Amino acid sequence: MIEARLLNRLQRKKTQLDDLRPLPAAAVRRLNEQLTVEWIYNSNAIEGSTLTLKETQLILETGLTIGGKSLREHFEVINHKQAIEYVEALSTGEASITPFHVRQIHQLVLTHIDDDNAGQYRNLPVYITGTAYEPPEAWEVVHLMSEWGDWLNGPALLLHPVERAALAHHRLVAIHPFIDGNGRTARLVMNLLLMYEGYPPTIIKRANRRQYYRVLAQADEENESPLVNFVGRAVERSLTLYLEACTPRTAPPASEDEWIPLREAAQGTPYSQEYLSLLARKGRLEAIKRGRIWYTTRRAIATYRASVG
Structure with missing residues (x-):
């Protein structure tokens, strides 16, 4: 599914990054702090948050309340940070990723926003604005999520890690297991799967929102290659950033x-x-x-x- 040229670049850059391990702690810490802010800002902005990147950073670093912004938007930032910390902890373990972990992530995403539904599968029909796709009925969700876990820890293990993460993300969005927070949860799960395999966290940018929704819609029609390659290019950007930050510079680049x-x-x-x-x-x-x-x-x-x- 991944285009050959992109796959070659991903493999080369992943190998280069692995060869640098253990990565310099100070450089990784600085880059992780930067990417965490960008990750939270972009994922929330895709879902309609009006907070800017700078406002997101201020909330994370100072806890300040931003005038003119809703309480929900503030909790979306704080919750996302806690969900990322949970994902980072899971990514260093050896346990298989299961629907239980998906629900735990979702609970963190919606805490103080919708406590009644945080971490709970939906019991109502949902509709996705701007698309003809109709998610499954609520009564199907438990079974479909069980199938998702079986696929993820069975046949999907034969896929390239980027393909597995991208398709797991799409299948979660397609099931739409929750009343709200499906997109944020799916992107967190995607990054969990990537980080579990030693890839850096990957950001789907707000500026690419239209293309992101377009490739998701194509995947709904069983054309998954555009989504896989879209995610692959995002992974490549993160690999490049980490290589630039972690490669020792004894001389200027050729x-x-x-x-x-x-x-x-x-x-x-x-x-x-x-x-x-x-x-x-x-x-x-x-x-x-x-x-x-x-x-x-x-x-x-x-x-x-x-x-x-």
Whole structure:
């Protein structure tokens, strides 16, 4: 399901990261603090939170109440942090991930927001706004979640870890086992499965919300490759960030390995900046996005050119 070029990059970067273990504690701590804020902000924003990244950081670091923002939005930040801490603890263990853990994560996500339903499977029908997909009836949820656990710890173990995490995420969303909080819970479970296999936490960005919902809808129609590759590109971004933070710099990077904006990278090639941007968005060109600007390396462009002849 993962495109060959993307799979090769994921395997190479994962191997490079594993070769650096044990990772430098100070660098990992700083990066984890940054990614935790971004993870919480983006996951909540996808679900409609109006808090900014800076406001999210202030709530986490100071406990301040942000004027004009709802109490629910504040609890969504605090709860998500506690859920991440639970996921981090689980990821270092050896136990299989089961529906019990999914319910525990959901309970943390909805604590003080909807205590009656936190950690409880729904007993009512639910509808997903903006999609024709209809989740299963409430009476089917217990059985479907049991099947999800059997699949996750059976046939899914034969999949690449990124494929397994992406598909587990989609199957959870498709079951929609809870009244509320399904998306946040599914993304936490996805990261739990990735971290369990030694991958860094991966962020689905608010800016990519439309594409995220589009690939989920395609997966509803049994076309799962777009979702798997979408998640794979997000995993690659996290691997790149960790490699940059943890790789010792005894000398400046070789010029062909230096990250440069696509505008600069396009110079001297047969490709326009717009075409390179398209390749980056599709995951066909190794690239990372910082803010609103895509970056790649000259080596990545050379690799792409060689692959297409």
